[in-house]
Amino acid sequence: MTGVEGYMYPNEVTLYWSVLIVLYPYITGLVAGAFILASLERVFRVEAVRPTYRLALLTALAFLLVAPLPLQFHLGHPERSPEMYFTPHSTSAMAMFGYVYLWYLMAVLIFEIWLDYRRDIVLLSKSAHGPLRWLYKAMTLGSSNVSERSLHIDERVGWVVTLIGIPSAFLLHGYVGFIFGSLKANPWWSSPLMPVVFIFSAMVSGIAAVMLIYMAVTKLRREAIDMHCVDTIAMYMFYIFVIDFSLEMLDLVHRVYEADESFRSLDFMVHTKLFFSQIVLQIFLGTLLPLILLFVVQIVKLPEIVRKRIYVFSSCMILISVFAMRWNVVIGGQLFSKSFLGYTTYKVALVTREGLLVAAGLTILPLFILWALLKLLPPWPEKGLHAPAAAD
């Protein structure tokens, strides 16, 4: 059989979970991470990151809207996916995730965005023209009450929503980790650490994404980047990354030490099939290098331009590294045989329904949605409200 070394059970030779299933935890991870950054300000009162608060929420929403799409492209029968909502199997992490997703989208993210933007929406519903005006009017749900008291209530309720939102974000992405971590059949996935590692790497990737987007959008608006803001974000990103790296190293050390029946097969796979994606890309270039750079920024006083370059570079490496981590988990988990006697190859297609083109398209799509959201709900109201012509 082409692409097979050693022995694979005959049905294992094809990979059933493709690059789209790599993309899906990546996207939900960005959502969770962006939300945690927003909650830093709202719940933990880290004022320094306030400039990114609304941007982080909109980023989370843009990615969350795209998150189900890789799954729809992957399913054999996407038209049957509503069955997951009508007859969810309570023992299935995947089914329960459908409800967690819906809860997070409606009761946390959209609710919080609506509460924070409500005043702006009401004002925009009065000042906008054309079809946009009707859209804003619909978003007000017919209430134009923007009295001080109502806004105060919004703020209090929003605080509670964010508070609930933090464990909800952990649940959203922890569940994805659990989908893998709960499968005893696959020793590469089966681990109680899996949801935790997923959550922490998600947080790092989401924070990196928002930082990059903030720096890019601010530059496009020809505004000055708030360095205190990005310095604080980078600091949190560094500490969370240290925790994430420690957890991944713990998993590695544990596997090497215990050396159970799967170890030899998995070890060989990491050193050969996953050498580039795991050792080179994920660990060295994607984790150790940014960690060292961010650590240097923490202890040495560097000029602003250098810090900016380090942040941009590190964020890019982190985004690549976390994608590589998802790749190594999902694809890696299917490259070895459950007989521990062989390996197969992942033949990535280009133009098929689950190919690289679709994956690339779905990765870029959230950025377009975010662009539309930034136009619809500008995070920086000074530009949006006092100059109605700019709200186009």
Added chain:
Amino acid sequence: MNISRRKLLILLPAAALAWEHVLAGTPETAPNYAMSEHWWGLLIDISKCIGCGNCVRACQTENDVPDGYFRTWVERYHRSDWHLESPQVISPDGGKEGFPSVAPDPDGEYFYVPKMCNHCADSPCTQVCPVGATFISPDGVVLVDQTYCLGCAYCVQACPYGCRYIHPTKHVADKCTLCYHRITKGLTTACCEACPTGARQLADLKNPNDPIHAFLRTHKVQVLKPQMATGAKVFYNDLDGSVR
């Protein structure tokens, strides 16, 4: 063959009647079959398997199994001396056309291992299905409802034995059904019917008269991957420790 015309005139209508009976549709309408009276399993005797591949071919014929995918397959193991951890295993096209000949190895032994869905009583595959498209029937057979399955392949990932696949044209999960359409009519599975040595025997664990009970009392048997605690109901006699 030589059947006299008179005999044929009697036998033909009798066979036709019997056949109508055999082909009756659902288990509820098939006379004498009540799901609660059965708990299906299978016995595979490694000491009898000759690796002819009859079972793989019969299964493919009976169940329209697509090429390149297998509801059952046969593996040939070669274990060298005390190296249980590293057997050499082959399964050319699932063993469908048998195996190439080998010369004896003084330091090792060869043997064949037929594999199939183990119809686990605590199956991890039915546990993970998000919509309830795969399930264990009241009579102990793990089945897939192919009009309800989404084709998400979670069950394929969850099966420790690699017995599931996504059907290439139907795009739903597929696997051995223990020939449910046959066993509910008093027939045996296609693989058991085709096995020339009796290495595969259907077993009704709830039937006190089933020969498997006597066999289990007098032989040492194993299931595959017992550490997974799947409640597998395919029992192997004479299974070597090197078998994965």
Added chain:
Amino acid sequence: MSMFKDAGHLFRFAGLFVLAFLVFLVIRGYVVPKSFGEYGHYRAAAIGEIAAHPVKFAGHQACESCHSDEAGTKAKGKHVTVNCEACHGALAAHVADPTGVVPVKLDTAVLCARCHTATAAKPSGFPQVDPAAHSNGIACETCHNPHSPAIESASAAGGAK
């Protein structure tokens, strides 16, 4: 009650949720298959549908109900464990239409070799030969009755080993 005065918009938001939930329940009532949940978390009707699949192998009992001669011969010989369709292939169509569907005569050279070609992997007590050395290309049924393959006496063996 005064705390609810400026919270009307929140009630509207909650109201949307309740409405969506009710719509969901109505749709669910129509969409979920009727037999779902009868025996467990699955569509019970699926069991019947799967059981109704067509049968391709008739099973040896069906063969023996007509072909009692061959069945009797086989029952006394070494091929007692070999069911009819193990060699003759799936013949439910023949049982359903005995004169219309006629089984093809088998090529013993190919068929017998499948099981009886010698290899170290087969159990040692199993009768196995090297087909070329054993019969020099002569068809197996020249000497062996496939339904009872043991050869009675040396003189009946002809030119075979």
